[in-house]
Amino acid sequence: MTEEQYDSLELDVAYERLSAEDIDGEIRSLLNSAANFSRLRSIASALSAGITGLTGEELLNEAIVRFYEGRRTWPRGIHPLVVFKSAMHSIASDMRKH
Secondary structure: OOHHHHHHHHHHHHOOEOOHHHHHHHHHHHHHOHHHHHHHHHHHHHHHOOOOOOOHHHHHHHHHHHHHHOOOOOEOOOOHHHHHHHHHHHHHHHHHHO
């Protein structure tokens, strides 16, 4: 394998995203776990602090909607809590800017 082919292969793996069906499964699995749902709510509450008119529940719901609509991608191989935290952080940051 040439170096160019190897680099291309690494990029394909690095940018691999879950399909819509896989995202649905990950979200359902995450929300069905009481411990993980509690963690998500805590993270959402912390990230929404200081944003007028935005609760943690609304931030979490917005992240879920964006995943289902395909406006957010889900990288393969990343823990679901990390993916959600990143998405909610991005949404909260955008809301603070506006």
